[in-house]
Amino acid sequence: MAYARFLLLVIPAIFVCACSQDEKESAPAPNIILIMADDMGYSDIGCYGGEIQTPNLDRLASNGLRFSQFYNGARCCPTRASLMTGLAPHQAGMGWMTIRDLGHPGYSGELNSNCVTIAEVLREAGYATFMGGKWHLTSDTKAVQEADKSSWPVQRGFDRFFGTILGAGSFYTPASLAADNVLIEPGEGFFYTDAIVDQSIGFLEDHFSHESNPFFLYMAFTAPHWPLHARDSTISKYLDIYTKGWDVVRDQRLGRMIEMGLIDSQWELTPRDQHAQEWAQLDKEKRTDMARRMAVYAAQIDEMDVNIGHLLGFLKEKGELDNTIILFLADNGGCAELISSGTDRTTGSIGQPESFESYSLPWANASNTPFRLYKHWTHEGGISTPLIVHWPDGVTNPGTLVHTPAQINDIMATMVEIGKGIYPQKWNGRDIHPMEGKSLDPLFRGESMEERTFFWEHEGNRAVRIGKWKLVSEAIFEYPFIQSWELYNLDADRTETVNLTEEYPEIVKELSGLWEEWAATHQVHPIDGREWDQRLKTPVIFDETGNLIEYLKTQ
Numbered sequence: 001m002a003y004a005r006f007l008l009l010v011i012p013a014i015f016v017c018a019c020s021q022d023e024k025e026s027a028p029a030p031n032i033i034l035i036m037a038d039d040m041g042y043s044d045i046g047c048y049g050g051e052i053q054t055p056n057l058d059r060l061a062s063n064g065l066r067f068s069q070f071y072n073g074a075r076c077c078p079t080r081a082s083l084m085t086g087l088a089p090h091q092a093g094m095g096w097m098t099i100r101d102l103g104h105p106g107y108s109g110e111l112n113s114n115c116v117t118i119a120e121v122l123r124e125a126g127y128a129t130f131m132g133g134k135w136h137l138t139s140d141t142k143a144v145q146e147a148d149k150s151s152w153p154v155q156r157g158f159d160r161f162f163g164t165i166l167g168a169g170s171f172y173t174p175a176s177l178a179a180d181n182v183l184i185e186p187g188e189g190f191f192y193t194d195a196i197v198d199q200s201i202g203f204l205e206d207h208f209s210h211e212s213n214p215f216f217l218y219m220a221f222t223a224p225h226w227p228l229h230a231r232d233s234t235i236s237k238y239l240d241i242y243t244k245g246w247d248v249v250r251d252q253r254l255g256r257m258i259e260m261g262l263i264d265s266q267w268e269l270t271p272r273d274q275h276a277q278e279w280a281q282l283d284k285e286k287r288t289d290m291a292r293r294m295a296v297y298a299a300q301i302d303e304m305d306v307n308i309g310h311l312l313g314f315l316k317e318k319g320e321l322d323n324t325i326i327l328f329l330a331d332n333g334g335c336a337e338l339i340s341s342g343t344d345r346t347t348g349s350i351g352q353p354e355s356f357e358s359y360s361l362p363w364a365n366a367s368n369t370p371f372r373l374y375k376h377w378t379h380e381g382g383i384s385t386p387l388i389v390h391w392p393d394g395v396t397n398p399g400t401l402v403h404t405p406a407q408i409n410d411i412m413a414t415m416v417e418i419g420k421g422i423y424p425q426k427w428n429g430r431d432i433h434p435m436e437g438k439s440l441d442p443l444f445r446g447e448s449m450e451e452r453t454f455f456w457e458h459e460g461n462r463a464v465r466i467g468k469w470k471l472v473s474e475a476i477f478e479y480p481f482i483q484s485w486e487l488y489n490l491d492a493d494r495t496e497t498v499n500l501t502e503e504y505p506e507i508v509k510e511l512s513g514l515w516e517e518w519a520a521t522h523q524v525h526p527i528d529g530r531e532w533d534q535r536l537k538t539p540v541i542f543d544e545t546g547n548l549i550e551y552l553k554t555q
Helices: 002-026 055-062 076-085 118-124 140-145 192-210 246-260 284-317 361-367 410-418 505-521 529-536
Strands: 031-037 065-071 128-134 160-164 177-179 215-220 324-330 384-390 400-402 453-458 461-466 469-473 486-489 540-542 549-551
Touching (some): 031 284, 055 324, 055 384, 076 410, 118 215, 128 192, 160 192
Parallel strands (some): 065 400, 128 215
Antiparallel strands (some): 540 549
16 A cells, blocks of 8 residues: 555656656757856956946846856867867867967867867757857968968858957957958947947847747857957946955955855955055055056956847847846956057056057956966966856756856757757768767756866866866976976865865875876877977067067968
8 A cells, every 4th residue: 555655656756757858858949149258257247246247147147047166278269169169178179279280189279170069060950050259269370361261160150250260359450350251340430349249139130030940149258358448438437446456356356255155255265466466555656557457357347248238138129038048158267467568658548449458467366356376277266267047948946056066068068958959970071079068957957967077288287176176286487387286175175275285195196197097088298398388489479559469470
């Protein structure tokens, strides 16, 4: 009798589960939008603790999910390669940058033919595919010369493309601006952040006018990457805020992040970077200059958010918002690079079309609150990104935080599953690397995922994470280049302040062995000093406006 009652309870439950799975499989595939910010720190936007006004992203987060431990590839090109292909960046040929081919398969400097893109897979599944913004997966030399276009967006699965092939440039007169397969000149009154969204909406408007199939839109902003360019009306909103300096900003962000549940109150705020002065020690002129730099940077993010709001309004007007999954993330942590036009200027010109400046290391340190280091590095400050997922038809617990670690190559696996695509073993007669990532759809539905191991390498900066343990080392610009391993317990110390290598040598040995195995099978080696010599001998030249990047003919 008890057994019969058990069956009466279990059979309906099984039936419900089966029906739910059947409904999921029979439901129409959703529209998909990937939005990427460029060189934006973990704590910059409002819903991740920042003081920058991002009401549209905040609404997406409050009605969706925020991931607290999502990882990118530490730099623009590697991250974009993993995002597009679902592979380790080296497998796609993008272990370093598009500047040059380093002579090894993992560092060819452009997207190779042993991978497929999300756009290629989803187009085969019946999606219309569009892209607006920064590509940065094509050899810079080929892009400037309009040579072989086999790795341009239209050749890699996108029906329509508007954006830049190169990685950086003016927001007013960007280099390598292209419409589909043709380089074009920006018109009068052009501003890149606006144009990315305007053109993307134009693609969708045209799509809705004569198609009923779902769409995939990849929208890759260059904001807030240097150069610091924004409108005066937006900059003025932030000038007073940053006169308090980076020390106060870091403390205030940390407090909000702890209150939000993004950061454990037991984790120590990392010390101010040793290369950043205490704000109070700066003279008045320097404080004014630095406050304006951060104000322009904040304005770039503000203007990006405003444009995202335009896209959301368009989707709502078309009745497509609920059946569209929107993901927002950044390609790396805040950028400590010092970029300056080197010309005579006044503080007030920073942000204007003629200026070409970065916000520099101390503010990048604040952008990455509470973590260590920056873009390039594989410490948490370099690889941690916000990830917002908004999908009314697919997220079961909107407004919650997801603390399960995940990585950039999971996006492809997620899109293939949700978009009902088929990841191929061969493409155009060539073998394709098996997909590395895992679908995040269970996390969208409030379920769990099994523990995984994550790996990184960029410019000799290395890391491996499994569970709470992370082994990481940095590379420096002098011999012996690659430094010793550091071990951290991220459950107790995600800010990486207490190195445990001496206490747990067996874990160091185990994790370093795993990293070496991964490096040997994922086209990572060699990454020794000879590689650094090659990279450091690649000179970069800006034209007189600091806009067009060129390379010496000797490369």
